[in-house]
Amino acid sequence: MKSSAGARILAWVLSALVAAAPAATCAAADFDFWYAHGGIYAQAIESMCANFNAASLQDHVHCFPQGTYEQTLRKTVAAYRAGRQPALVEIYDIGSADMLLSGAVYPVDTLMQAMGHPIDASDYLKGIRRFYATENGRLLSQPFSASTLVLYANRQKLTAVGVDHLPQTWEAFEAAMEALHAHGKSCPAVSDYTPWKMLEQINAVQGAPIASANNGHEGLQARYEFADGVHRRFMNDVARWYSRGLLVPAIMTRANDQTLAFADGECAMSVDATGAYAIVKKAGLVDAEVGLLPVYAGTKRYGTTIGGSSLWVLKGQSASVYPAVARFLAYLHDPRQQLMFARRTGYLPLTHQAEEVLTIAPDAEPDAIRVGLASLELPDNDYNAGIRLGFTSLFRLIWQDEVQRALGGKETMDAALENAQAHGNRLLERFQATYMAAPQAEAGP
């Protein structure tokens, strides 16, 4: 008697579980959008979602924060494998190679064409377009949050030590740090020593290669080749600045964070993303001056590259969802939304129309955005469209490990870069081998 009661309970629990699984059946034009931001950035995204839902009668987007960029990509992979993926997801730049080869993507240009909202790739600013477009100029994802690297300086502190102009070159940057240091400033400049800032942007602005095959844009055969040349020179300078206490690791500051260590006035200079501007402004503690990323004296300056994310549409949703996704993407593409997002976050506007509106009202244009846009508009060559390489998130960790070992005196900086390059190339070989057997991505949903 008892066992049959137990069996009944078990059966009930099981059937409840089974019934709960497909409970996600919702109205036709509902869909999920996963984004990868927190704080003021998430607030801006949530308000765009809310405005879209308020303005739209038939569509409803559910916007969910999924943590960091890394976590969002990881969750997307897991969700896709389980068949529970969202319709739209924000993936960071270095996930692009994985997304392009995943076979899980419904290309945005095809979708927008099919749904009657065709996008013209030439609408996008040059720096944005060269970063996101494929070799043949297609946009397979919609650019979303784009940021680039600029130099922030605490005007008061620089004036106090007699530095009247923002450093344009690394030589001037070093001189400014020395002046600050000589005047007893404990933190002349701060950095979190990440490869996006120290490798990808530095090589882009000097027009130097990071990997062969056009930094990976031309295919899977690309291999790293950064260990010589300008990156080696820069990292040896960084090691010197580090050992002399000029360039302080963010982890050693009170704020424990590069952006905050500059925003709270502890550190006088910071090479940081335009997206950090909103935090600096919101803190309102320092008179921040923004300038272009320095280059080496006597070298040609190229455009910097972008860091940030784009929006990918995933396959496997019901056909009725995609028109709604297209309407949402068109809404986000609208200059008004871009401007709202740019003003609230410091991310860059993406299209010519949005940029024009910004420049018409120059007082409303944040400094970092003005400088960032100027930095992207500089001349380009083969090597400032960012990298498109596999296992990049793993490679970044390897680069960081090696550089930390070099800074800790365990090996020379040259050896560290050689090791990072060799290890990175093993990753690229494996990535190539992994996708050799991959099915070619088809265009449909």
Next chain:
Amino acid sequence: MKSSARFHGHWIPLALGLPQLALITLFFYWPTLKAFWWSLHLVCPFGNCSTFVGLGNYTRELTDSSFYAALRTTALFAAFGVSLSIVVALFLAAMVELHRRTGGLFRYLLIWPYAVAGSVLGVILKVAASPSIGPLGYLNTLWPGFWQPYLNGTQSMLMVVFAFAWTQIPFNFIVFVAALRAIPAEYLAAAAIDGAGPVRRFIDIQLPMLKPQLFFLATINLIESFTNSFAIVDTMTQGGPGGATNILAYKIYTDGFIGLDLSGSSALSMMLMLLVFAACFVQFFVFERRARQDG
């Protein structure tokens, strides 16, 4: 055992074990099989392609210097973490046992930290060890630049070893206290009458009688240091600086979940599993037997 205390036939015991078996199958055997399958293939992250490569993933990991670096780090971490956990727990248990009247209170107090999850502890200790805002940061006001756990590999290793020991000591302590209680008081009394002091009594009587517990805890702690130390490393150091705390369990996580290298990560986890099996084997077939012979 009385015959009436045993179940007859096969079906009732099997049925009673079924829920547990189902859970183990779902959460252990199935993932293990899956990981084994992945470790023999090159798998695309999104799951729509895979190439059979045999033992290719294993040979690749075994020829990779970063694998040996992680193995070395794991060995260091395990050796120091396990010794510290056992020595401190043994010392505390012996002290409590020495003074039974106040010992009762301390027994409860010392068990409490066991309830704190590794990741929570990691966050607390991270603040405590912060070179700029934590109590340990005080060292830097005495000797500027002395305490830099995020730049100095030795210090960061010390930090995670300390955190690991913190999580293990309470359980070890409970086991040691119980074992010390089980030692007949007559032995100790007889030794005391012969003039043996507390240290002599501990070394000659109590310690030898704790051998089975010592071996058991050493194995349990060792396995914990291989596997469950992940949360501590993740919250405190993320394997840094320069890979100084990148233990195997953490490398498996970064390769697989951050790097999306499912194949390499699976091969590494199979090798970690072999390590754990080896530790269990040593515990059961070598130490247990010897302890039984000694007893």
